[in-house]
Amino acid sequence: MPKNSNYNSTNRSKHYLKCHLIFVCKYRKKLxxxxxxxxxxxxxxxxxxxxxxxxxxxxxxxDHIHFLIRYLPKLSITSIVRKLKQESTYHIWRSQHRNxxxxxxxxxxxxxxxxxxxxxIGEANPDTIKQYILTQG
Numbered sequence: 506m507p508k509n510s511n512y513n514s515t516n517r518s519k520h521y522l523k524c525h526l527i528f529v530c531k532y533r534k535k536l537x538x539x540x541x542x543x544x545x546x547x548x549x550x551x552x553x554x555x556x557x558x559x560x561x562x563x564x565x566x567x568d569h570i571h572f573l574i575r576y577l578p579k580l581s582i583t584s585i586v587r588k589l590k591q592e593s594t595y596h597i598w599r600s601q602h603r604n605x606x607x608x609x610x611x612x613x614x615x616x617x618x619x620x621x622x623x624x625x626i627g628e629a630n631p632d633t634i635k636q637y638i639l640t641q642g
Contacts, residue, residue: 513575515578520577520578522577523573523574523575523576523625524573524576524582524623524624525573525625525634526572526574526622527569527572528570528589528590528618528621529568530616532618533618534568535567536609536616537568537569540602541597541605544601544602545570545593545597548593549563549593552589556585556588557577557579558575559575560573560574561573561574562635562638562639564640564641565641566641571637573635582623586623590617590621593616594614594616597616
C-alpha cells in the first residue's frame with residue numbers, strides 16, 4: 506500500500522475517497538444569493554459536523570453549488586446526497602427565509618432539484634479541482 510499522508514485509515518481499510526458533487530436549485534431558480542446563500546452554506550457545514558464525511562471546499566453560483574467531499578468507504582454517494590439535500594432543505598425552510606421560499610415554491614417545501622452530478626476525483630490533483638470550484642462563485 507502506498508505511504509501517503511493523504512490516505513485515511515480505519516480498522517480495516519486505508520482509503521482516499523473524494524468526489525466532486527454538484528446540486529442544482531429546483532427549476533434552476535437563482536436562489537443562492539446574499540443571506541440565503543450564507544445560511545445554506547452554514548446549514549451544509551453543520552450537517553457535515555455530525556457525519557462520516559466532510560466538505561473540503563464548496564462554492565456556489567446563483568443556481569447551483571459545487572462540493573469537494575471526502576468520505577469513508579462505508580458510505581454511498583447516494584446516502585451523502587440524500588443527507589445533504591434533505592437536511593439542508595429542512596433547515597432552510599425553518600429559517601427566516603420561509604416566507605420568501607413560499608413565493609418561489611408554493612406547492613411544496615423543496616429547494617434542490619431531484620438529480621445531482623458526481624465525479625470521483627481519484628488521483629486527480631485536488632488543488633486543480635479546488636481552484637475550479639472556487640472560481641464558480
